Amino acid sequence: MNAWLERLDRALGRALDWGAWLVLPVVTLLFLQWPLRDLVHGYSREANDLGQWLFALYVAMAVTVATRAHTHLAADLIARGYSPRLRVTVARAGALIGIVPWALFVLYAGSRTIANSVAGFESFPDTFNPGYFLIKIAMGLLALLALVQALIDLLRPRVPA
Amino acid sequence: MSVFGLALLALVALGLIGTGLPAFVVLIGVSILGAVVAMLSGSLPTELLSALPGRLVNLLESDLLQALPLYVLMGVLLDRLEVASAIFGTGMALMPRRFGAPLVCGLGLGAVMSPMNGSVGASVLSLARSVSPRLAARGVAPATRHAVIAVAATFGVVIPPSLVLILLGDAMLTAHTIAANLAHRSEQIINTQNVFRAALVPAALLVLLAMSIAVWIGWRQRNDSPGETPRDLLVPRQVALASISVVLLVALLGGVTAGYFYAVEAAAIGAFTLLVIGVACGQLRGAVLRRTLADVMATTGALFALLVAATTLTLVLRIYGTDRLVGEWIAALPGDDRAIAATVLAAIGVVAFVLDAFEIIFVVVPIVIPPLLVRVADAPWVAVLVLLALQTSFLLPPFGYALMMLRTALKETVPLRDVVRALAPFLVAQLAVLALVLTMPALVHLLDPPAALAADSAPLSDEEVNRRMNELLAPPEEGESK
Numbered sequence: 001m002n003a004w005l006e007r008l009d010r011a012l013g014r015a016l017d018w019g020a021w022l023v024l025p026v027v028t029l030l031f032l033q034w035p036l037r038d039l040v041h042g043y044s045r046e047a048n049d050l051g052q053w054l055f056a057l058y059v060a061m062a063v064t065v066a067t068r069a070h071t072h073l074a075a076d077l078i079a080r081g082y083s084p085r086l087r088v089t090v091a092r093a094g095a096l097i098g099i100v101p102w103a104l105f106v107l108y109a110g111s112r113t114i115a116n117s118v119a120g121f122e123s124f125p126d127t128f129n130p131g132y133f134l135i136k137i138a139m140g141l142l143a144l145l146a147l148v149q150a151l152i153d154l155l156r157p158r159v160p161a
Numbered sequence: 162m163s164v165f166g167l168a169l170l171a172l173v174a175l176g177l178i179g180t181g182l183p184a185f186v187v188l189i190g191v192s193i194l195g196a197v198v199a200m201l202s203g204s205l206p207t208e209l210l211s212a213l214p215g216r217l218v219n220l221l222e223s224d225l226l227q228a229l230p231l232y233v234l235m236g237v238l239l240d241r242l243e244v245a246s247a248i249f250g251t252g253m254a255l256m257p258r259r260f261g262a263p264l265v266c267g268l269g270l271g272a273v274m275s276p277m278n279g280s281v282g283a284s285v286l287s288l289a290r291s292v293s294p295r296l297a298a299r300g301v302a303p304a305t306r307h308a309v310i311a312v313a314a315t316f317g318v319v320i321p322p323s324l325v326l327i328l329l330g331d332a333m334l335t336a337h338t339i340a341a342n343l344a345h346r347s348e349q350i351i352n353t354q355n356v357f358r359a360a361l362v363p364a365a366l367l368v369l370l371a372m373s374i375a376v377w378i379g380w381r382q383r384n385d386s387p388g389e390t391p392r393d394l395l396v397p398r399q400v401a402l403a404s405i406s407v408v409l410l411v412a413l414l415g416g417v418t419a420g421y422f423y424a425v426e427a428a429a430i431g432a433f434t435l436l437v438i439g440v441a442c443g444q445l446r447g448a449v450l451r452r453t454l455a456d457v458m459a460t461t462g463a464l465f466a467l468l469v470a471a472t473t474l475t476l477v478l479r480i481y482g483t484d485r486l487v488g489e490w491i492a493a494l495p496g497d498d499r500a501i502a503a504t505v506l507a508a509i510g511v512v513a514f515v516l517d518a519f520e521i522i523f524v525v526v527p528i529v530i531p532p533l534l535v536r537v538a539d540a541p542w543v544a545v546l547v548l549l550a551l552q553t554s555f556l557l558p559p560f561g562y563a564l565m566m567l568r569t570a571l572k573e574t575v576p577l578r579d580v581v582r583a584l585a586p587f588l589v590a591q592l593a594v595l596a597l598v599l600t601m602p603a604l605v606h607l608l609d610p611p612a613a614l615a616a617d618s619a620p621l622s623d624e625e626v627n628r629r630m631n632e633l634l635a636p637p638e639e640g641e642s643k
Contacts, residue, residue, distance in 0.1 A: 016458075017451075017455070019458065023230050023461075024454075026231075027429055027433050030227055030425060030429035031426075033426055034422045051227065052227070055226075056221040056222065059226075060221070061458070063185075064462070065458045065459050065462045066460070068459075069462075072184065072462075072463045073185075073463055073517055074183045075565075077178075077565060078179065079180060087181065090182060094182045094190055097190055097194075098189045099186060101193050102192070102193055105213070106214055109210070110213075110214030113214055113215070132222075135222050138221050139217045142217065142221075
């Protein structure tokens with residue numbers, strides 16, 4: 001069980017590491033919008049749409065990256081005085097009664113929207129450029145990754161204090 | 162049941178302080194609790210919850226939110242490329258050798274860098290690393306260092322084109338649209354550029370006042386100086402880096418304010434330029450680049466997670482009708498525009514003791530600002546007041562976010578009483594600017610284009626509205642369609 005969990009954790013970490021590179025095309029495409037619009041007079045909407053779905057995939061992964069890197073904002077001035085054992089218990093309770101049901105609900109309530117969008121290869125509504133369905137997939141990915149990470153954190157053996 | 166929504170907000174505050182859990186987890190946990198209670202009650206419109214996936218998609222496809230990773234990348238690159246040290250060093254070399262000079266340089270650095278950093282937290286970390294040792298080397302007392310760095314780090318809240326301003330601009334746009342519809346008013350809806358323009362004069366006032374206070378502190382403490390302090394020399398590489406950064410910020414600010422490009426594009430230009438500089442200088446290669454990108458993703462994720470959680474909570478609060486309850490309370494407030502705005506600001510100020518600026522923008526602003534704008538039509542004025550209140554709240558002891566971050570970053574124990582004493586003149590200056598803007602709304606309109614001034618000063622009569630609507634609906638003349 002532990003070995004299986006570790007493998008899943010490492011695989012998730014590797015996938016998310018690759019996701020970090022997505023910010024480079026996002027920055028480049030959004031930077032290009034201005035010269036494309038004002039100098040080339042074309043393709044700025046395409047750059048925007050491409051940047052948009054890359055951004056969606058990027059932030060969908062980034063939420064779980066923040067969880068793994070412990071960069072979420074927290075006001076823990078008082079909690080710093082708690083024992084490590086209590087802090088781990090509180091963190092697990094947060095995952096169990098917060099993140100897990102939330103992610104399951106988003107996946108359940110959004111599954112039809114995602115399925116319909118993917119089945120029809122939904123395009124961007126304003127520009128008709130392809131790829132809008134990837135934004136719907138990103139919504140599901142965000143919830144799925146949060147769920148997997150929460151389950152890993154819940155099932156991981158308690159680190160001795 | 163509307164009051165239960167307010168109880169949920171109180172529970173968020175308690176959960177944040179009491180559990181030490183990430184705000185993202187607390188907000189989602191409280192949302193789940195609220196949703197379960199709503200379902201058990203059986204009398205609330207819980208079908209609204211099915212809108213959550215759609216709302217999350219709205220976040221993912223928001224043009225404005227693309228600015229998040231861009232600003233975070235800029236903040237990380239400014240730190241990695243040692244831009245802060247370059248600007249501070251160049252400033253010190255150019256300034257006269259007075260005791261107040263390092264304090265003025267530290268504040269100037271905050272004014273230049275904080276708007277380009279992703280958050281107050283990023284600014285605190287960057288300034289603590291680059292400025293604090295230099296201030297210490299010049300004999301500046303620890304409490305004064307804390308005060309100056311905390312104030313400098315919060316400049317990014319009010320100086321455009323910061324991330325807080327962009328996000329508040331978006332929240333204000335939504336709030337203003339709702340308010341205009343509710344009040345059946347025909348008016349130009351506020352956008353991010355309006356907020357930028359409106360914030361510029363109060364922000365400039367604030368920076369000037371803070372710098373004047375720094376000079377005054379330096380003059381008072383001149384006798385405490387440990388004699389000869391090291392003199393900074395002009396280093397060509399530092400001067401070049403500092404010049405490029407300052408010119409870039411001024412160009413971005415000017416370009417956005419003048420409407421040459423959008424705020425997100427400005428952020429993209431800034432981030433792209435710094436990225437190219439970093440790669441060209443050989444400072445962003447291999448492991449350093451990978452670590453930079455990992456830091457950017459982790460910080461972006463933390464900010465986006467707050468958005469996701471706040472979106473969930475506001476949906477639950479809507480189920481309880483809490484937004485309507487707050488609206489009724491604000492509608493019943495006595496007094497003129499200033500009194501109503503001051504009351505709502507005071508409430509935001511209290512909330513800011515426990516919530517960060519981003520949480521306030523995403524959770525509190527959508528609830529309190531639409532009803533406020535129904536009563537008070539001057540949206541840019543309200544936006545600037547909210548920004549100033551947020552900035553002040555970051556500095557209010559003992560829980561001010563900038564102060565707490567700084568204590569962690571500097572890892573030195575300074576009695577809170579000393580920090581409060583050092584911070585007091587700066588807080589007085591901030592409250593003075595807040596009071597000035599509150600009593601003189603015209604201050605935020607000094608940079609309005611002439612057309613906007615004319616439109617604002619002459620509200621449309623019903624007849625004029627009808628005439629314009631008829632013009633809009635009139636069939637095109639022959640030839641126009643060709």
